[in-house]
Amino acid sequence: MQIVRFKMKKISHWLYDFLIKKEFSETMATYLNVIVLCILLVAVLLVIDMLSRKILRKVSSGIATASKTKLDDLLIENRVPRRVGHLIPFMIAYWTVPHIFQDFPQTQKAAIIFLKLLAIVLVLRIARAFLNSLKSYFKTKPRLKDKPIDSYIQVFMIFAWFAGVFLALAVVADIDLWKFLAGLGTISAVIILVFRDTILGFVASIQVATNDIVRIGDWITFDKYGADGDVIEINLATVKVQNFDKTITTIPTYALISDSFKNWRGMNDSDGRRIKRAIYIKQESIKFLTSDAIEQLKKIELITTYLSDRQEKIDASNTSLGISRELQVNGRNLTNIGVFRKYMETYISQHSAVNKDMMIMARQLAPTSQGVPLEIYCFSSDKRWQNYEYIMADIFDHFLASVSYFDLELFELPSTGVYVPKN
Template identity: 35%
Template sequence: MNLEHYLPVNGGLRASILVAGLFLGAWLIGLLVQWIVQRVLHTLALRTRWVWDDVLLDHGVARWLARAVPPMIIQYGIVLIPGVPDRYDEGIARLAEAWLVFCMGMAVSSLLSGLDQLYRQGGPVQRQSLKGLVQLARLVVMIFTGLVIVGVVTGRQIGLLLSGLGAMSAVLLLVFKDTILGFVAGVQLSTNDMLRVGDWITLPAAGADGHVLDIGLHAVKVRNFDQTIVTIPTWKLMSESYQNWRGMVEAGGRRIKRALLLDASSVTELTPEAAAGIWPGEAATAYLQGQLPGLPDGRSGAGWQATNLGLFRTYARDYLERHPRIRQDLAVVVRQLPISGEGLPLELWCFTQETALAGYEAVQSDIFEHLLIQLPRFGLRLYQQPAGTDLRAIGAGMREAATTVPGA
């Protein structure tokens, strides 16, 4: 085709008009291709039950591939325009090729993001997170894309650019320190299955006590139970100790470990006749006969004496063993702790079937409320610090006693 016949102007102006037309045509064709691709893929996505086409469409993979059409037209069309100086021809071709490389790099990066979303949607929430690895892969893709673009624009080989980066390794290590630490920590967390999205973790040093929302290359997001979000550097989960409650959820039992503070002065000896009037159960009869559960022979030693506290401890254990919400295949223990200035602690150690907070607290409250109202039945009293009403009652009693003393 003889373009000079259709554009009878001088060479420089003709070349400029043709280059401008090439750019305009490439831009219009790019818009048309994007519109067609978006409409076709959107229609196919609506008619199929697959999820991957919707995800890739939402992440713009097809959009970036369509944007690669204009630079391809410019790169291969610029050589067909007569009268363009070689230096301009080569420069425009290089810029178009750099644009093409950038679009392809963004398409690959979007594809990786879409694959990560497909992975997270393809199974339960408690799956291992690959977001850190995907972010690292995207970073590598963008660095490689940048090197290729620099090499295309400058006309240098990538090997020479990489050799220059080797001389700057100390600077690169300093710049990407957090990225390297986060990548190493993410690999260890994922390989050892130490952390998953959805896990309940506790890290007091970072103020974290809630469920893991996201595991990234640089940070882990945790939603606390007060609905605040804490961001923790990924490497910090390897350098500091944290508590993961996943084992509790998988076991299906949440531990109750709480004590009743009893008044030690209310503990008394107990006769079989008195015990029969308090609690005439089989476990009470076994206790009065000196049969103590947990001992190898089930018998108490010499000098053993029944007490109202021991009977109440037996009652509490029997109550827990009969409770429908307590796991009987896990430990059920009622024990005394050392006496302190706060009274005589009687601790309950058991596991509920309810692991959710609301159900767990409901079962725990029900157990302790029942035991509290049983204390007077066994002749026991709770220990607590005197309240203001107690002090006023003591003062009123002292004043009343003083008024009844002769000569006062």
């Protein structure tokens, strides 16, 4: 090792020795020696840098062409080989610079510090390019496509930048890294306060991914933030939702575990989209059906068989119990709202756009001040929003038009204003 250092010292002073022989002053010879060596070193480093980058790029391109995986292609796309190629001239410079400036101790020390800082920046750039390549690669995997990859990459990059900053400060201050980190313990509370959102977002993104709360592509409704659309991005601090009007809503990631929101993934994964809507019948229009009214309703084909069978059973029951039929309220009777409810259920059971393998029901809800609700509960086969709305409207268009055939009336608020009696 001593021999190598001696030879390097001789090489670094060849111009100095030559100038001294030419009767240059020692000061002039020393400065000219350093300047020329610096120029030569820069020229050599530029050539080596260019050659190393070209060789690495060519080799990596050949490997990528022969390989079936996309990772190497992404590494080239993000210039990882190009940046790795900078390491070769850097190592030459780091080994050579101390010998060039051996006659200038202060400059030598500053140059070494500069090279160490340059090494930190270079490693960080390589790490960022490599992490970006991994991010793009993971997003090509079907099972990872809906995972918050961006959040994890950002976390690793933040840790890398923190490590780089700490290393740089330790290098500039000429302090051992572990002693420097120990000194930072006194300001840890401030660091936690400053990076509160980042820490919360990191914890939240892990919980979101682990518990499979939200995936990229999920349709969510978050009333608190006015979000109603598809999740397009999950980052460390924010979740981006593209609403159906194409606006973008940004939600803090930790809000996904601290607040309540609706995820429509279950509906998308199921075999149908729920239809749950009611029409309100005016209570005054509800009544028992007479025999003539029943005969008239038998003309409606969907309930002809039901009315015949039902009326036969009701008559048999009333006769067996000796019920007087002088008043309709005595015994069992059909009502117009009950028959209409049966008609609604039969209609949706036969509708071509309703999934027959899922729940189908027409039910009567508790009476309200707006009338008696008759609610439809079923699932459309087509889950696409536009088609779903069309199917639901088509069903209720028919029901609204059918109400009058059952001698029922829909409730609606008066449209003529407040009634004022005449004097």
